[in-house]
Amino acid sequence: METINYQNFRIQAENICVDYNGKVALYDANLRLKPGQICGLVGMNGAGKTTFFNALTGFVNISKGKIRINGESVRSAQKDQTIAYVPQNEGIDxxxxxxxxxxxxxxxxxxxxxxxxxxxxxxxxxxxxxxxxxxxxxxxxxxxxxxxxxxxxxxxxxxIAQRASILLLDEPFSGVDIRTEKLISELFIQFKNEGKTILLSTHDMIHVREFCDLVLLINKTVVAYGETSEVFTPENITTTFGGISPDFLLGPES
Amino acid sequence: MEFCYFLTLDSFITDPLTHDFMRKALLMSSLVAAVCGFLSSYLTLKGWALMGDAVSHSVMPGVVVAYALGLPFSLGAFIFGVGSVALIGFIKQKSRVKEDTVIGLVFTGFFALGIVLVSKIKSNIDLHSILFGSPLGISLSDVKQTIFISLLVVILLSIFRKDLMLYCFDPRHAKTVGINVFFLHYLLLTCLSLAAVVGLQSVGIILVVAMLITPGATAYLLTDKFDNMTVISVLSAIISSLIGIYVSFWFDLETGGSIVLAQTFIFLFAFLFAPRYGIFKLKKLFAGYK
Structure with a gap:
């Protein structure tokens, strides 16, 4: 097995668990992302997507596991302005x-x-x-x-103003007009070229295919993780969404 | 009261000023109103109206105990105010009871404890002035305490003005960029307890929550800028206090009630006629005449 240099990873989450007053929201979740990677976070409502974000930003504490941001603790990532969080439109007043x-x-x-x-x-x-x-x-x-x-x-x-090297985006494409969607996708390419790391949650399967190098399928824990072309298969998606056919979610494969 | 007094607006305003207790009441109530009005912007945006109600009622036993022990009553009030919030948080976390229920049962429990203590201790505590305020009978030591606490709250809010705004708006972002959200939470609670303590001298425990939410709600209807909201909130609170005290002087009405009623009327005015958010949208009406 090759030795891993943790400094190479922007985000490194190892076996993290989060529970809210004893209720498990996420368990044994792993994620490793390098600079310039865009990763899609896919799962049902309540599958732990927002919890995953909250753990990475330090908004909730993990009960088990380890998170390293650029090889450092979440606390020092906060101090260094490393992570920016872009909330869902519904998440703000x-x-x-x-x-x-x-x-x-x-x-x-x-x-x-x-x-x-x-x-x-x-x-x-x-x-x-x-x-x-x-x-x-x-x-x-x-x-x-x-x-x-x-x-x-x-x-x-x-x-952008924060000059963060990691962007976490909660449903960046939900409820936006075509112009905004185009602008955001152009920005993603620029961010990638600037070496920023992006983790975005989405319900839209087409966006995953379009932008994401990697995909993380979760349902309280990681169902599948890897290159989008390898991991984003109908079988995995069905498992993630609790048995719902991918045809229903994606439309017939073209 | 002679009706000829009303012949000139001048005497309506200046006559009460010849009384020492009135000058003191007007000054102190304006100060208290300014402090509560400042805080009010944050509480209404954070959605802490019920929390304000809870804290202001919960200070009751603290006031009584402090009086009985000869301590500054603000100290007792502060301990019980913060204590009630801690207890609310604890019960909420450790039980399945919903938050608004927990808030309701904790503050009424504290309030009841205060009333029972008053009846048991039987000192020279004036229950009426605690419940309904006594801006006209404020003592010198109370004046000093009020000034000290008011300055403290104003200084704290001024220093952390922007952080508190961010905390109310988007605590998750605050946390993400390394701002101490835990500290801001308790800072706001501390200011709330302190403001409740000074506010109860003006309008009493029962109505002090109005001082903490009505000016902010009024300002919220009148502007889309946070800084303007704070200014409008403070001004409307001060004006209400002045109106309330004058009206209570001339018509021999309960002072605390008059102050709060003045606030309510100003809110209703904004509710009906605010340019953008009022029911009648004055802007649109005027636009028709262009």
Whole structure:
């Protein structure tokens, strides 16, 4: 067996378990991702996708196992702004009185002083990020007045402004317009070329085939993990979704 | 009260100012209103109205015990305020009872304990002033305590203004970028307990929750910017206090109730006529005349 140099992995999760007050949400889950890899996280609702994200960001504690981010602990990954999390649209309060600019600026908070007063470099980072997601016309728009796609781009800009090397995206394509979908997929290719590592959860099987080098199928634990072309088979998908035929999920194979 | 007093607005405002107790009441209540109004933005956005209700009622036994032992009553109130939240969290985690039920049963339990203690201790505690507030009869030591606590809360909220906003908006992101969410949670709870303590002097334990949620709710209807929301919240709280105290002076009404009623009327006004979010959407009405 080849020796593994853990420094080579951006994300390394070994046999992690998460339980909420004794209720197991995820067990014996493994994941190893390198720079420049895009991995799809696929599973039913309640299969532990969000829990997996929460474990990687340190939002929940793991009860067993080990997580290394760039070979370091989750705690130091937080301090280094290594991981950015892009929430589902449903996961945020869209009526919160806050503008696009302020949301994206939150991406810089972790590296600011205690008063979170922006430096010139922070302002520039926010400007650039907003430009990359094509929201320059909406700098001071309250997020409540944005479309679903624009809101998704706002949070993507926050992740860009953070300059994180790992992006975790919860359902990045759900409820977005065609233009946003195209913009996000272009950004993914740019991120990949920049050497960022991306883990995204999705319900859309077509997106997995389109973007993801790797796929992680989970149902409380890992059902299958590997290259998309090898692992993303009808049999594995059926197992992941508790016996539902992949024809139903994917449409007939072309 | 002679009706000729109302002949000029000037005397309506200046006459009460000739009384020392009125000057003190107006100043102290404005200060307390400002503190509660500041915090109110965070509580309404975080959805902590019920938590505010719980903490403000739970401080009751703390106030009574502190009085009986001759300690500063803010200390007792603070301990019981934070204690109630800890107990709520503990019971919620260790049982299958739903959170709103736990909050309801814990704060009523604490409140009842306070009432029983008052009847047992039989000191010179004025139950009426604890329950309904006594801004007109505030003592010098209470003034000092109120100023100290108010400044403390304002300083804490000012320093962590943006972090608390982030905590209310997206705690997961806060955690991901290494911001101490646990600290912010307890900071907000601490400020809540302290604000409840100073607020109860103005309007009493029963109504102090109004000071903590109504100004924020009013401001929320009037703006889409967080900073503006804080300013509007503070201003509407101060104005309500001034109106309440003046009205209670001239018409001989319960002061705490008058202050809260003034807040409620301002909220209703915003609810009906707020430019964007009011029922009648004034903006649209005016747009028709362009």
């Amino acid at each position: 869209s009526q919160f009185p806050i503008s696009v600019w302020d949301v994206v600026m939150m991406g810089r908070y972790g590296s600011m002083n205690i008063f979170r007063s922006p430096r010139e470099s922070d302002v520039q980072a926010v400007k650039d990020a907003i430009e990359r997601v094509d929201l320059t016309d909406h700098l001071s728009t309250p997020i409540g007045n944005l479309s679903g796609g624009q809101r998704k781009r706002t949070f993507l800009a926050r992740a």
